Amino acid sequence: MAKAFKYGLKGITGYLEPAERDLLRSLFDDVISMLEPEERANQDPLAALVGLDTEAREPSDRALRRLLPNVMKDDDKASLEFRRYTERSLRESKIGALKAAALGLDKDELVLTPADARHWSTALNDVRLVLAERLDIRDDADAEHVHRMQDWSQAEDVESYLALVYNFTTWLQESLVQAMLASLEA
Amino acid sequence: MTLSVALGPDTQESTQTGTASSTDVLTAPDIPWNLVIWNDPVNLMSYVSYVFRSYFGYSEAKANKLMLEVHKKGRSIVAHGSKEQVEQHAVAMHGYGLWATVEKASSGHGGNGSGKGKGKRG
Numbered sequence: 469m470a471k472a473f474k475y476g477l478k479g480i481t482g483y484l485e486p487a488e489r490d491l492l493r494s495l496f497d498d499v500i501s502m503l504e505p506e507e508r509a510n511q512d513p514l515a516a517l518v519g520l521d522t523e524a525r526e527p528s529d530r531a532l533r534r535l536l537p538n539v540m541k542d543d544d545k546a547s548l549e550f551r552r553y554t555e556r557s558l559r560e561s562k563i564g565a566l567k568a569a570a571l572g573l574d575k576d577e578l579v580l581t582p583a584d585a586r587h588w589s590t591a592l593n594d595v596r597l598v599l600a601e602r603l604d605i606r607d608d609a610d611a612e613h614v615h616r617m618q619d620w621s622q623a624e625d626v627e628s629y630l631a632l633v634y635n636f637t638t639w640l641q642e643s644l645v646q647a648m649l650a651s652l653e654a
Numbered sequence: 655m656t657l658s659v660a661l662g663p664d665t666q667e668s669t670q671t672g673t674a675s676s677t678d679v680l681t682a683p684d685i686p687w688n689l690v691i692w693n694d695p696v697n698l699m700s701y702v703s704y705v706f707r708s709y710f711g712y713s714e715a716k717a718n719k720l721m722l723e724v725h726k727k728g729r730s731i732v733a734h735g736s737k738e739q740v741e742q743h744a745v746a747m748h749g750y751g752l753w754a755t756v757e758k759a760s761s762g763h764g765g766n767g768s769g770k771g772k773g774k775r776g
Contacts, residue, residue: 534694534753539744541690541755554745561749593701593751600696611656611695638656638698645700652707 470636472643473578475650480585482578482644489573491633495595496570502532502598503559503566519557526551531601535562535594565590585648592641599634603627655699655725686760689733689740692753693724705750706732709743734759 473482484492505521515522526548527533536555538547569591572584580588605611615638617631691702699721706717710733723730733743740756747754 535748535751537748537753537755539741539754539756541757550741558745558748589701589704590750593697597696597751605695608656608695615656642698642700645698645704649700649704649707652704 473647475647480580480647493570493573496566499594500563500566503563521556524552524555531598534597596637655697687737687740688731688757688759689743690729690755691724691732693728694753
C-alpha cells in the first residue's frame with residue numbers, strides 16, 4: 469500500500485508500490501496524450517515557436533475543455549482570441565508537469581523537492597479533473613457517490629474501477645497538499 | 655470543491671501575514687477587471703487554499719475565506735487588476751487546474767462574493 473506524503477527533514481516524502489506507480493504512469497501518459505497539440509502540416513513554424521496558435525478552437529471534449537477552459541464566461545469570441553495566444557503554452561506547461569511527475573516514478577521511495585511537489589500536485593489535479601469528467605461528476609452529490617466506492621474487491625466494471633482510481637488519486641493528492649501546506653508553515 | 659479527508663488542524667486563525675501581490679491592493683476604484691474562481695466538485699478545498707496562498711501570497715486566513723466563498727457561493731472574486739493582469743492570473747490558475755475566468759468589475763454580477771472583507775488583509 470502507498471504511504472501518505474509527509475513533510476519532514478528530508479522534505480516531502482512518500483512511498484508507492486510498483487503497481488501504484490505503473491497506474492500513475494499510465495494516467496499521467498493518458499493526460500499527456502490528450503494535451504499534446506496536433507501537428508498541422510500548414511502551421512506557421514514561427515508562430516508555433518512563440519506559442520501562437522491561430523487554429524486553436526475550444527475543445528469539443530468535456531475533459532479537455534475543463535483543463536483548458538474559456539477565459540471569459542459570456543464572450544466566446546474574446547475567449548477564442550485569448551486561447552490562440554495562450555493555449556499552446558498552457559498545454560506545454562501542463563505536459564511539462566505531468567512528464568516531470570512521471571519521471572519521478574522510477575523509485576518506490578519518493579523524495580520531492582518543492583518544484584517536484586508543485587509538478588506532482590498539478591499533475592494529480594489534472595488527472596482527477598479528467599477522471600471526474602469520465603465518471604460524470606457534476607456536483608457534490610456525484611462526488612460523494614463516487615467517494616463511497618472504496619473496496620477494490622467490488623471493482624466489477626469500468627465505472628467502479630475508475631471510481632477507485634479516482635479515490636486513490638484524490639487521497640494521494642490530499643496527502644501531498646497537506647504536506648505542502650505543512651512546508652509553508654516551516 | 656471536495657473535502658476528501660479533513661482540513662486538519664491548520665484551519666485555525668493564523669496571524670501569519672502573506673506577502674500580498676500588488677493586485678491585492680483593492681483601493682483604486684478605477685481598476686476595472688476581476689479574476690473569478692468558480693466552484694467545481696473535483697478540486698480539493700485544501701488544494702484551492704494552497705494555490706491562493708502560494709500563488710497570490712495570501713495569508714492562510716484570507717486563502718481559506720476565499721476558498722470557502724468559492725465552495726459555498728459557487729464563485730469568488732479573488733483578485734482585481736488591469737485586464738492584462740487578471741488574464742495572466744487566469745492562465746496561471748488554469749495551469750493549477752482551477753476554473754478561472756476574467757470579467758469587467760461592473761459586469762452584472764452585482765459584486766457577488768466581493769463584498770464584505772474586501773481589501774482586508776489576513
